[in-house]
Amino acid sequence: MNLPVPSLDPAISSRLRHTAEGLVPVVVQQHGSGEVLMLAWVDDEALARTLATGRATYWSRSRREYWVKGETSGHTQEVKEVRLDCDGDTLLFVVDQVDGACHTGDRTCFDADLVHRFDG
Amino acid sequence: MNLPVPSLDPAISSRLRHTAEGLVPVVVQQHGSGEVLMLAWVDDEALARTLATGRATYWSRSRREYWVKGETSGHTQEVKEVRLDCDGDTLLFVVDQVDGACHTGDRTCFDADLVHRFDG
Numbered sequence: 001m002n003l004p005v006p007s008l009d010p011a012i013s014s015r016l017r018h019t020a021e022g023l024v025p026v027v028v029q030q031h032g033s034g035e036v037l038m039l040a041w042v043d044d045e046a047l048a049r050t051l052a053t054g055r056a057t058y059w060s061r062s063r064r065e066y067w068v069k070g071e072t073s074g075h076t077q078e079v080k081e082v083r084l085d086c087d088g089d090t091l092l093f094v095v096d097q098v099d100g101a102c103h104t105g106d107r108t109c110f111d112a113d114l115v116h117r118f119d120g
Numbered sequence: 121m122n123l124p125v126p127s128l129d130p131a132i133s134s135r136l137r138h139t140a141e142g143l144v145p146v147v148v149q150q151h152g153s154g155e156v157l158m159l160a161w162v163d164d165e166a167l168a169r170t171l172a173t174g175r176a177t178y179w180s181r182s183r184r185e186y187w188v189k190g191e192t193s194g195h196t197q198e199v200k201e202v203r204l205d206c207d208g209d210t211l212l213f214v215v216d217q218v219d220g221a222c223h224t225g226d227r228t229c230f231d232a233d234l235v236h237r238f239d240g
Contacts, residue, residue: 012235027147027156034154036147039210054238082236085229086222090159092230102206109205110212115132116202118174 008048016044017089023059026091028101031080037101038109040069042091047082054079056093075099128168136164137209143179146211148221151200157221158229160189162211167202174199176213195219 016024022044028037040058042050046066049057056069056077070076077095084091102109136144142164148157160178162170166186169177173188176197180187190196197215204211222229 015233025145025159027159029154029156034149034156036149036154036156036212039145039147039205051236078238080238081234083230084233084235085159086224086226086232087229090229091235092156104206106206109207109210110203112206113135113204114201115204115211116171118198118200 005045006048006052008044008051012047013044015084015088016047016091017087018043021061023061024089024091026058026093028056028077028093028095028097031094031096035108036110037077037095037097037107047091050079050093051082056095069101070098073099073103075101077101125165126168126172128164128171132167133164135204135208136167136211137207138163141181143181144209144211146178146213148176148197148213148215148217151214151216155228156230157197157215157217157227167211170199170213171202176215189221190218193219193223195221197221 018024023041026040026042030037041061043059046057046059056079058067060067076098079093079095081094100107106112138144143161146160146162150157163179166177166179176189176199178187196218199213199215201214220227226232
C-alpha cells in the first residue's frame with residue numbers, strides 16, 4: 001500500500017531558508033527539562049511528515065533517506081512544538097523523548113564529550 | 121596592536137567533522153534554565169577564540185567575519201561549557217546570556233515563530 005506523501009504547506013516552506021541541499025537544521029529539545037537532545041536535518045517533506053504524524057522525522061544526510069526517529073530502536077520523539085528562528089534558517093522541535101536520544105544509549109548526543117568547562 | 125590569534129588544539133580540531141566550508145554548527149543554550157537561545161556557526165579559529173576568552177565567538181556566514189556575540193549590543197554570552205556531540209558534527213555552548221540573545225530583542229531566536237503546537 002502506498003501511503004500519500006504529505007506535502008509541506010507552501011506558506012511554511014516559503015519562510016524557511018534552506019541550505020543549497022534543501023535542508024534546514026533542527027535543534028531537538030526535551031519538553032519540560034529543556035535538555036538539548038540532538039541536532040538533525042529536515043527537508044520540506046521530512047517536516048511535512050513530522051507535522052502530519054507528530055513523530056519526529058528527519059532526513060539522514062549519510063544514508064540519504066527519511067528517518068522516523070526511534071522507528072527501529074523504539075526511542076521515538078513525540079513532537080509537542082515546532083518553532084522557527086528569527087531568520088528562518090533553524091527549526092526547534094520540542095519533543096517528548098522515549099529513553100535515550102543518542103544511538104550510544106546516552107540520554108542526549110552531548111552527554112559524553114565535554115570539550116571544556118570554564119571555572120567559576 | 122596585533123593580538124596573537126589563538127589556534128585550536130589539533131586534538132580538538134581532529135575530532136570535529138566540519139562542513140565543506142570548514143564550519144561546525146553550535147547550539148547555544150542558557151545555563152540553568154536550559155533555554156535554546158540560538159544556532160550559530162564556528163570555524164576552528166572562532167572555537168579557539170571562544171576557548172581562549174570565554175566569550176562566545178562565531179563565524180558570520182552572511183558577513184564573512186568573526187563575531188563576538190554582544191560586542192556591539194552588550195548582549196554577551198559568557199561560556200560555561202563546550203560540548204561535542206556523538207558524531208563530532210555539532211557543538212553545544214552552555215552560556216550565561218546577558219539580556220536577549222536575539223537581534224529582535226527577544227530572549228531567544230525561537231520565541232516569535234511558533235509553526236505548530238500539537239494538542240495534548
